[in-house]
Amino acid sequence: MATDDLRPARMVQAMRLGDDSLILGQRLSAWCGHAPTLEIDLALANIALDLVGQATLLLGYAGELEGAGRNADRLAFHRDVRDFRNCLLVEQPNGDFARTIARQFLFSAWQLPLFQALARSPDPRMAEIAAKAVKEVGYHVEFAGDWVVRLGDGTEDSRRRMAEGLAWCWRTTGELFAADGMQRTLATAGEAPDPAPIRAAWDARVDAVLSDAGLDRPAGTDAVRGGRDGLHGEHLGHLLAEMQVLPRTHPDATW
Amino acid sequence: MTADALAVAGAVPDPEIPAVTLADLGIVRGLRPRADGGTDVALTPTYTGCPATLAIELMVRRALDDAGLRAVGIRTELSPPWTTDWITAEGHAKLHAYGIAPPGKAETATCPHCGSTDTAEVSRFGSTPCKALWQCRACAEPFDRFKCH
Numbered sequence: 001m002a003t004d005d006l007r008p009a010r011m012v013q014a015m016r017l018g019d020d021s022l023i024l025g026q027r028l029s030a031w032c033g034h035a036p037t038l039e040i041d042l043a044l045a046n047i048a049l050d051l052v053g054q055a056t057l058l059l060g061y062a063g064e065l066e067g068a069g070r071n072a073d074r075l076a077f078h079r080d081v082r083d084f085r086n087c088l089l090v091e092q093p094n095g096d097f098a099r100t101i102a103r104q105f106l107f108s109a110w111q112l113p114l115f116q117a118l119a120r121s122p123d124p125r126m127a128e129i130a131a132k133a134v135k136e137v138g139y140h141v142e143f144a145g146d147w148v149v150r151l152g153d154g155t156e157d158s159r160r161r162m163a164e165g166l167a168w169c170w171r172t173t174g175e176l177f178a179a180d181g182m183q184r185t186l187a188t189a190g191e192a193p194d195p196a197p198i199r200a201a202w203d204a205r206v207d208a209v210l211s212d213a214g215l216d217r218p219a220g221t222d223a224v225r226g227g228r229d230g231l232h233g234e235h236l237g238h239l240l241a242e243m244q245v246l247p248r249t250h251p252d253a254t255w
Numbered sequence: 256m257t258a259d260a261l262a263v264a265g266a267v268p269d270p271e272i273p274a275v276t277l278a279d280l281g282i283v284r285g286l287r288p289r290a291d292g293g294t295d296v297a298l299t300p301t302y303t304g305c306p307a308t309l310a311i312e313l314m315v316r317r318a319l320d321d322a323g324l325r326a327v328g329i330r331t332e333l334s335p336p337w338t339t340d341w342i343t344a345e346g347h348a349k350l351h352a353y354g355i356a357p358p359g360k361a362e363t364a365t366c367p368h369c370g371s372t373d374t375a376e377v378s379r380f381g382s383t384p385c386k387a388l389w390q391c392r393a394c395a396e397p398f399d400r401f402k403c404h
Contacts (some may be wrong), residue, residue: 039380042378042381043379043380048304049302049305052304053304054304056303056304128334128336129333131333131335132300132333132336133303136384139379142379
């Protein structure tokens with residue numbers, strides 16, 4: 001398939017991944033100044049920074065592919081909730097520290113094998129963005145995994161909270177591995193990884209960490225989805241209201 | 256003139272760690288010809304979300320302008336991704352002297368205050384995206400260590 005025919009699918013992929021990073025980066029930023037300890041505060045702020053950096057590159061690329069003159073800022077600050085394509089997992093509210101860690105671990109354990117695969121994509125821009133980001137995602141998954149173990153293998157209270165956090169986030173994890181038309185188009189061209197090996201890598205890491213933490217795999221459904229089609233929970237609108245208010249109130253302002 | 260551009264950009268101090276220059280950190284990747292016959296200085300970001308990236312670009316722009324090199328442009332290159340292996344030997348020495356343990360493959364860092372290797376990581380994430388927080392068991396002082404990347 002010619003590169004021009006792949007353009008719409010490439011654009012959707014860059015936008016989905018960019019929205020994932022943007023929304024999770026915004027969520028984590030809310031911990032700044034509120035985390036349980038100074039070290040955790042620094043860690044969450046650093047991870048947020050990495051994610052917003054990823055979003056800048058991915059949404060910038062999506063805007064170029066779209067060719068309608070929208071840059072990363074335009075896409076981040078001037079779209080409505082139905083136009084966002086992030087997975088439901090990243091928009092889940094922070095909850096307590098355990099739920100934030102559960103969300104981070106389940107997300108980063110998916111993003112790592114995905115970006116490793118995308119770093120070998122024949123789409124050179126996507127490949128270089130993924131190759132750049134993947135080094136940092138390795139830190140994220142280790143940090144979050146360590147905390148799943150510490151909380152799961154900790155006190156009765158921390159263990160209960162960690163299990164509850166995982167159960168809460170678990171409902172939306174199936175969406176990470178769902179394939180649709182866009183993904184099949186790119187997969188056929190070798191530009192998007194087949195979800196099956198990504199799922200296998202994710203399962204292996206999740207099982208290893210849960211085993212170290214002495215926690216069971218959540219038993220409930222993982223089938224809640226809709227984010228990739230713009231069907232979000234009520235929480236995303238509140239997040240966007242806060243994130244977008246300034247540029248929307250002063251659309252012509254410049255720094 | 257173009258060789259000057261490389262030297263001018265490379266001599267700009269890092270905005271977060273002014274003890275080292277952009278050349279020491281390996282951020283200035285070289286000169287690239289433009290389609291219009293002009294020349295760009297190629298810069299690469301350290302971490303994807305490093306807030307200093309924009310500051311670095313502005314400082315390089317100003318340095319080029321001050322050197323009379325207004326025609327020289329700036330471009331960002333992501334590939335190949337920056338690695339701490341690109342920090343020069345001089346950069347390592349300057350970081351150590353400044354109180355930051357340079358990146359290394361060793362399990363323990365050398366304390367930049369007392370030189371002991373009896374040190375431990377306190378937090379993987381430190382005061383900037385590129386540094387981890389360490390502590391020396393010998394002199395008890397905390398210090399930053401450049402993360403291997």
